Amino acid sequence: MSRPRVAILAQDLVWADRLSRSVEAAGGEPARAKTAAELDRVLVCADHAIVDLTARAYDGIVAVRRAADAGRRVLAVGQHDDVPLRKRALDAGADKVLACRKLFEDGPATIATWLGLPAPSVTAP
Numbered sequence: 001m002s003r004p005r006v007a008i009l010a011q012d013l014v015w016a017d018r019l020s021r022s023v024e025a026a027g028g029e030p031a032r033a034k035t036a037a038e039l040d041r042v043l044v045c046a047d048h049a050i051v052d053l054t055a056r057a058y059d060g061i062v063a064v065r066r067a068a069d070a071g072r073r074v075l076a077v078g079q080h081d082d083v084p085l086r087k088r089a090l091d092a093g094a095d096k097v098l099a100c101r102k103l104f105e106d107g108p109a110t111i112a113t114w115l116g117l118p119a120p121s122v123t124a125p
Contacts, residue, residue: 003029004115007046007072009039009063011055015100019050019077022107027117039063043070048115053078053085054100061085061092068093075114077103 006028010016013034020030031042036058043049049067053060053076060076067074076089080099089097095114102110109119 003027004047004117005029005031005045006111006115007031007033007039007042007049007067009033009036009049009055009058009060009067010052011057012052015052018107019052019103022103022111023050025108025120026112026115027120028111028115036063036066039066043067043072046072048073048075050075050077050111051089051094052100053082053089053097061088064089064092064094073114075111 006023008019008030010019011034016032020032023030031046033039033042049072051060051063064074064076074094076094076097077100078086086097112119
């Protein structure tokens with residue numbers, strides 16, 4: 001069975017790396033982008049998309065709409081207290097909008113559930 005390919009649009013390199021590692025741990029294959037143009041390139045081969053709404057280098061709502069219009073399931077990530085932005089992301093086509101903290105604390109399990117995959121097993125370091 002092939003792993004679901006997940007386009008990840010995030011400007012911050014540390015956050016993009018964390019999201020990529022969470023997608024891998026969840027059983028997916030990440031494809032990273034940091035600009036709208038790069039998102040268009042990785043969406044071609046993606047089944048899903050994760051869009052960081054907090055970036056300044058691109059419009060997160062436009063990116064959500066682009067991915068949704070391309071037929072991809074979209075998980076948007078934003079600040080927990082920015083309710084209007086979270087609502088706009090849902091209106092633009094996001095399946096879910098989660099707080100950054102949720103993915104920071106429980107990324108692999110949360111992403112696995114969203115992808116419809118079994119939760120990854122947790123092993124102690």
